[in-house]
Amino acid sequence: MSRPFYAALGVALMTIFGLVPAQASEWPSRTVTIVVPFAAGGSTDIVARLLAEQLRITFKGSFVVENRPGATGNIGVAAAAKAEPDGHTLLLSTSGPIATNVLLFKKLPVNPLTDLTPIAILAEVPLIIVVNAKLPIRSLRELLDYDKAHPGKLNFGHAGTGGMGHMASELLAMTAGRKFTNVAYQGSTPVTNDIVAGVVDVAVDLAPTYMPFIQQGTLRAIAVTTSRRMPELPDVPTVEEQGIAGYEASSFIALMGPANLPDDIVRKLNAAADAWLQTEGAKKALEVQTLRAVSGTPAMLKERVRAEIEKWAPVVKAANISLGN
Known part of the structure; x- marks a missing residue:
């Protein structure tokens, strides 16, 4: 038999046994869960459900929202971060659990700076x-x-x-x-x-x-x-x-995934989120929640998280704010 035949057979066998990297497989191949680290009904939950519906239409797959509240968002973040980085578990959160919590807790179940992949920033709060x-x-x-x-x-x-x-x-x-x-x-x-x-x-x-x-x-x-x-x-x-020069405080809502999420999945999700945010429907839906639609690259989200931590570190220290051990 020819070499191309054996090559194709090898890829097929690897796919059957789950050995092909995620980016070489069809995605999504099953239901995608979007973890929200807060209870249902809040603005973050509503944004997650709006986005899930848009992703369902875009990728012709099943996208569901799972609320995992508790521990100031740490439970939901840990659940998403510890999932397989195959694009079937995502996280939608405000800035607290994915940024400033690192300033408030001496010990976290996961480190959001290293254990998550930035995908897209969606809204300013x-x-x-x-x-x-x-x-x-x-x-x-x-x-x-x-x-x-x-x-x-x-x-x-x-x-x-x-x-x-x-x-x-x-x-x-x-x-x-x-x-x-x-x-x-x-x-x-x-x-x-x-x-x-x-x-x-x-x-x-x-x-x-x-x-x-x-x-x-x-x-x-x-x-x-x-x-x-x-x-x-x-x-x-x-x-x-x-009269309070330089004062600014806001939160943001962002889409993240586990660390080592394949680049092609990140690009697809970022493009889909960005396209949705450009629509009048998305802008109006966010305005109802008193949110402002924003968009950007994964690199921009990574920088926003870093800047958020840098900004609030002196405030947390001066006010002696601490949660847990």
Whole structure:
């Protein structure tokens, strides 16, 4: 028999016994699971389900979302990182579990910097600073003036130690030269209930948390933490616009995979995500969640993760923020 015949036979046998590298096989060959390290129903979960549907259409395969909450996102990240790098297990997460958690925990089940493959950044998540609408405070400057005149009286609520709301408030305190009284809650719902009830005075959290209450008039947004205003709150200035030079705080949502994910799968997923983000449907769907569509290469996502850690390291150290051992 000819040499080409034996070569073809060898490839066929290798494929049967699973010895062909993932990039040489048809992908996806079975259901792809997108792990979300948070409970169902939040903005990250919704984005994951929207993306899964788009990937199903693009690749004509099955894409499902699996929620693996717990341990500040570490459980879901570990599940994705420890999966086979064949493109059938992915991770969709905000910046905390894949970036800043390395600053908060002395020991992690996996290292997101080395045990994950960056694929695509999908959205930016702004934060907003809100006060109970009954307070006579209508701007960040008025808040700082009130705090100066009544030191220690204002309580700043946030959704949990080490969360983006906590770190954003600590960054504001550092940048403005203040010391705020922080009150940590176990999640966004209890702190939201308490600021609406007037138990705490000020809160900082991801924008989707507070938008319904701002629209109802029970909470007042006094500042946006991103570098530019939110289209949904065009009259609310940024922190920097209100005199705190260089201030910026935001989270992001990104698609990752296990380390050593084949380059061709990464390219396919990045291209599919980017194409989806360019559509009006995707942009509008994200806007409903108060998210801004962004896109970029895997290298850009890798750099964003690195920059996020570098930015928040001095804040975590100065405020002595720590979670676990």
